[in-house]
Every structure is written in structure tokens, then in C-alpha cells.
Amino acid sequence: MTTTSARTGSRLATLGGNRDFRSLWLGQAASDFGGSLTTLAVPLLAVALTGSEVVAGLLGSVGFVAMWLAQLPGGYLADMCDRRAVMLWCDGIRAVLFGAVTVCLLLGAASVWMLFVLTVVSGALMVVFNASHSQAVRQIVPRDQIPEAVSLTQARGFAVSVIGPSVGGVLYAAGRVVPFAVDSLSYLFSMWFVGRLRTPLRPSRRPSVRRLLPDVGEGWRELWRNRFLRARTVYSTVTNVAVSALMYTLIIGKADESVVLGVAMSAAAGAGLIGSLISPYLQRRIGLRALLVATALVRGGCLAAAAVSGSELLFAATLAVVMLLGPVVRAALAAATLLLVPGDVLGRASSSSAFVGSALQPLAPLLAGFLLAAYAPTVVQWILAVGFGVVALCALMLPGLDVRPATSGED
Incomplete structure (x- = not known):
């Protein structure tokens, strides 16, 4: 070491x-x-x-x-x-x-x-x-x-x-x-x-336009064949909507308290920094499925606690929990992807997965706006808690997530 x-x-x-x-x-x-x-x-x-x-x-x-x-x-x-x-x-x-x-x-x-x-x-x-x-x-x-x-x-x-x-x-x-x-x-x-960069940044070769569609198609075919990659895509789709809806609910709901909101978001980013530091430790000791399920349950549990208590401070703290666990989840999924996706199609297959996984994310801010306009803040918190319950259920039921990342020999 x-x-x-x-x-x-x-x-x-x-x-x-x-x-x-x-x-x-x-x-x-x-x-x-x-x-x-x-x-x-x-x-x-x-x-x-x-x-x-x-x-x-x-x-x-x-x-x-x-x-x-x-x-x-x-x-x-x-x-x-x-x-x-x-x-x-x-x-x-x-x-x-x-x-x-x-x-x-x-x-x-x-x-x-x-x-x-x-x-x-x-x-x-x-x-x-x-x-x-x-x-x-x-x-x-x-x-x-x-x-x-x-x-x-x-x-x-x-x-x-x-x-x-x-x-x-x-x-x-x-x-x-x-x-x-x-x-x-x-x-x-x-x-x-x-403009101060001196290194030539021109591409080493120009890809053939005629090969563009076939090359992209290889990534989509790997996404369809690979059971883990399919499971990751479904999980990411649901998670992206839930996390983005939570973040926009906090931003829009606190639109008249810009200073407080800014401090809350900065604290959440600090929690994300901590999460990035502890992620290697958790990856080596917890299987992927257990990690994904536990993360979703913790997030949903924090939202439910905020709804029961009616505390706005606890609701804002939930964002910090989401940011704390976000790097852990991303790192675990990335490690499993490196293990289970062939290297010759890794980039294209990962891009295809990300493209599908973020397809519904644009609906999250709109969903947050409608929820805040239609329901009381406590009801919105319960709805979001149920959303993370759905995320936990997906992580529990999807085939292909029984993965434990390899441990580095240097550890």
C-alpha cells in the first residue's frame, strides 16, 4: 500500500x-x-x-x-x-x-x-x-x-x-x-x-460515415444480449427518475429561500464527496444486489421519516443522503460493467445503456412541479418514498445483478 x-x-x-x-x-x-x-x-x-x-x-x-x-x-x-x-x-x-x-x-x-x-x-x-x-x-x-x-x-x-x-x-x-x-x-x-493548449487535439483518424450505423448497432446488440447490462439499464431508468424528482422537488419547493437552498445543495455535494471516498470499502464487502437494495431503502426510509415528522430540515437532509450514496452506486455499477461487458464493445454498449437509462429522466422535473402544485409537501414526500421503494423492488427482482466486484490484490 x-x-x-x-x-x-x-x-x-x-x-x-x-x-x-x-x-x-x-x-x-x-x-x-x-x-x-x-x-x-x-x-x-x-x-x-x-x-x-x-x-x-x-x-x-x-x-x-x-x-x-x-x-x-x-x-x-x-x-x-x-x-x-x-x-x-x-x-x-x-x-x-x-x-x-x-x-x-x-x-x-x-x-x-x-x-x-x-x-x-x-x-x-x-x-x-x-x-x-x-x-x-x-x-x-x-x-x-x-x-x-x-x-x-x-x-x-x-x-x-x-x-x-x-x-x-x-x-x-x-x-x-x-x-x-x-x-x-x-x-x-x-x-x-x-486556447492555451499546445497539444494537437485533432482526431488520429476520421471514422467512416458508412460504418457509423453498423458500429453503433453493435453496442445495441450487446445491450440486448447481456443480462447484467439489461438489468442495469432498467435499474438506472427508475433510479434516475426518482433521484431527479427528489432534487427538483427540493429546488422548486424552496424557490423563495435561495440562500437556504444553496447551502443545502452545497452540503449535499459535500456528502457526495464523502460517498466517493467510502465507495471502494463498500464495494469490496457488499454484493451489488444487496448494495442497490439497501441504498434505495435508506433513501426511501429518510423520505418517510421526513413525511412523518413534517421536518423540512430532515427533508433537505434526505438530499444529502441521496448524494452520499450516489457515488457508491455509480462506482459499483461501473465496476460490474467492466467485469461483465466485453471490452471490444464496452464503450458503445455502455453508451447505449446510458441513452436508454436517461430516457425518462426529463419527466422528473415536470413530475416534481405537478406534485408540488397538486399536493401538500408531506404527501409529495410520501410519493417519493414509494418511488424509492419501487427502486428497491427492481434491484431485488431483476435478474443479472448478483455480482460481487473483484477485490484488488493490493488490498
Whole structure:
């Protein structure tokens, strides 16, 4: 373990001296921070403009649809085009979009339709940017340092998630225009860092357009054949809806308490960071099915306790529990996927599974808006608790989830 830790520390130090990786990391950190501010500000502004939780939920649903539809085009552009150019275009367009919203707010000309355009375009561009960003990391970072690079990237995301919503809530309370102006500037910073990259980021080869459909089809065929992958897809579909509905219920239901909401979301992100640290321990000691069932029951139990007690604080704490257990579930499913899906179709099969697994997620924000408009908060909490009960039942009954990830020999 000491030798392994020393090697990891050495690789992290080497990554810190990698000029291009450092630039890419800092640029994405800037845009991630700006995005975390407006993730909270957009639904809050929608409620302020319309007075309708349903519209705010619909806005989130439309954003999910845009990101879902952008997955395959984003991957195609990352394979076919210069990744630096793709990232620069994505950042530039988003800077203009959020700058335009800033101007509209200053002039008192903001409308809910403007928010719909902003949500659709920025969500799609985020997916396209991330696809090219992943390819860029593979070209910039030596192969033996890829795990450390991914770890640093995830740490950046958690760190931004911890501080971003709290700052966003404070900025929105200070002035609705402020989060959008800061987000626009964050994309300009990202453009500057991406523009400093020296490593050529052009694709090594251009995939044949004639082979595009057959190649994609291989991933779908593996999804149909592989029993574990089918079970994972069904489980992910139900879980994504339940978790997203819970998060949007909290955001929309607390639209008039932006500072408190921001702090709650930051605390939840901190819980997610803890979850990522304990996930290896749990994976080595608990089978996949037991882990998935227990996670769903704990989440549902927290919601039921919040409904019985009527405590808003306990309901907000449930989000922290969801975030705490989220990295554990994702890591366990990823490890099992690596074990049970053939390597030559792993990427395409995993993408096909993710595409199906997120298909119903756009309905979650809309569902949250309708529930809050139709029922009292306690009733909504009970409905969500039942939803996680359905998740637990799926994890218990689906064939193909009896998997225990292999234990590393170094442990």
C-alpha cells in the first residue's frame, strides 16, 4: 500500500507539472463554477417570472431532453473534429447566451421563453463540450496517469458543487442578474485556458460515415444480449427518475429561500464527496444486489421519516443522503460493467445503456412541479418514498445483478 501511495503521489505531482492538463483543468473549473451558479438561478428565475412551479419543472424537463438528445452527436463530433475547436465554440456560444440573458435582465426584458432557449442550447453544448473534453484528456495525459487525471477531474466537480450553490444562492438574493453575468465570464475564462493548449487535439483518424450505423448497432446488440447490462439499464431508468424528482422537488419547493437552498445543495455535494471516498470499502464487502437494495431503502426510509415528522430540515437532509450514496452506486455499477461487458464493445454498449437509462429522466422535473402544485409537501414526500421503494423492488427482482466486484490484490 505504501508503494502504491507513493506512485500515486508521484503521478499526481507529474500531472500538476503538465501545462496542458493544468490549463484544461483550470478552464473547466471556471466554467463548472459558473454553471453551478445558474443551475440554481434558472429555476428560481422561472418561478419569479411566472409564479408557476409547473413551468419551472417543465424547464428542467426540456433541459434534460436537450442533453439526452445531444449525447450521440456530441460523441460523434468528439471523434470527427478538432477537440480544441469544439470546446472553444461551445464556450463561446455559451458566453454569448448568458451575456444576452444578463443584458435582458438589466433592461427588464427577461421572459420565460428566453430561459427555455438558454436551457436547451446550453445543456446541449455542455454535453458536446464534455465529450471533446474527455477525448482531450486522453491525448494530453500519458496513459499511466489517466486514473489520477480522472480522479482530479472528479474532485474538481465535487469541490465546485460544494461551494457553487451556496454562492449562487447568495448572488441570486443580491440580484437576479449576478449569477448569469458571472457564468458568462466563466466561459470566457474557460476559452482563454483552452486556447492555451499546445497539444494537437485533432482526431488520429476520421471514422467512416458508412460504418457509423453498423458500429453503433453493435453496442445495441450487446445491450440486448447481456443480462447484467439489461438489468442495469432498467435499474438506472427508475433510479434516475426518482433521484431527479427528489432534487427538483427540493429546488422548486424552496424557490423563495435561495440562500437556504444553496447551502443545502452545497452540503449535499459535500456528502457526495464523502460517498466517493467510502465507495471502494463498500464495494469490496457488499454484493451489488444487496448494495442497490439497501441504498434505495435508506433513501426511501429518510423520505418517510421526513413525511412523518413534517421536518423540512430532515427533508433537505434526505438530499444529502441521496448524494452520499450516489457515488457508491455509480462506482459499483461501473465496476460490474467492466467485469461483465466485453471490452471490444464496452464503450458503445455502455453508451447505449446510458441513452436508454436517461430516457425518462426529463419527466422528473415536470413530475416534481405537478406534485408540488397538486399536493401538500408531506404527501409529495410520501410519493417519493414509494418511488424509492419501487427502486428497491427492481434491484431485488431483476435478474443479472448478483455480482460481487473483484477485490484488488493490493488490498
